[in-house]
Amino acid sequence: MSEIPAATVxxxxxxxxxxxxxxxxxxxxxxxxxxxxxxxxxxxRLGDPDAAAVPLVRLHSECLTGDVFGSARCDCGPQLREAVERIARAGGYLLYLRQEGRGIGLYNKLDAYALQDGGLDTYEANAALGLPEDGRDYTAAAQMLATLGVRELDLLSNNPDKAAQLRALGVPVRDRVPTGVFATGHNLRYLRAKFTGTEHSSGHDLLAGRIA
Incomplete structure (x- = not known):
């Protein structure tokens, strides 16, 4: 891994x-x-990461509205539930990162929701508030993985930026494993925006018509 500050358990x-x-x-x-x-x-830590040839890892950004309250405006809660079961079967780690709203914080995320109710998509709303489309940095995730002894991983994610950032930080990502796509009548516009704004692969599946 690249030279990043060491963390301890x-x-x-x-x-x-x-x-x-x-x-x-x-x-x-x-x-x-x-x-x-x-x-x-x-x-x-889920399953037995030490027994896995390459552990399965997900970087899951905190989403109070989706993970805790079951908001249907995003797919975060279902992705968290899916990730826990898949990682438990394979052996690995779910890193729960305190990066609400892709790093902008809870209040800013709810401000952006209000603008989305007026017709903007999630990225347009962030821009209107003077906020980044995605403010997340994964240096802490790389530190956590190093501390846990993870030398190579398969990344459970539809987001290519997560794999790119980890690799840039010196974390060997062998493969990026897609998650499920949890589309509802409430989050279709959100999922479309994830593709058009960031080439997010779940949005690609949606636009290609491969999910209902």
């Missing part, structure tokens, strides 16, 4: 995860000292 604690649809799995939550951005990011 603060706490490891076992937590049984239980989802509303009945799925459950035992996980280990790992916290850290020394992360570059000073935020309280979390690694969720």
């Amino acid at each position: 603060r706490t490891r604690v076992g937590v049984p995860l239980r989802f509303g649809d009945g799925y459950g799995v035992d996980a280990e939550l790992v916290t850290f000292h020394g992360l570059a951005d000073g935020l309280e990011h979390l690694a969720v």
Whole structure:
């Protein structure tokens, strides 16, 4: 990995995860000292990463509205649920990153939602507020992976920028594994914007008509 500040493990604690649809799995939550951005990011150890030839890893940006309240305006909650089960089967880590609204914060995200109700897409709304389309930086994620001893990974993501940033930070990404696409009548415009704004592969599937 490239020269980035070293982090250390603060706490490891076992937590049984239980989802509303009945799925459950035992996980280990790992916290850290020394992360570059000073935020309280979390690694969720699932399955047996040590036994996997190459662990499966997802960088999941915090989404209070989708992950906790089940908002249908995005696909974050269903992607989180899917990722936990797939990583538990394969062995790996879910990095839960405190990057609400692609790094702009919760209040700014809700301000952008209000503009979207007026007709702007998610990226246009960010621009109108003077905010970046995507303000996320994955240096802390690279630190976490190094601390966990992950030397190579398969990345569970539809977003090519995540793989590109990790590789630029010296993290060997063997493959990018697509996630499911969870389209509803409420988030179709959001998913379309993810493709037209960032070449996000879930949006490509939507525009190509391969999902309902």
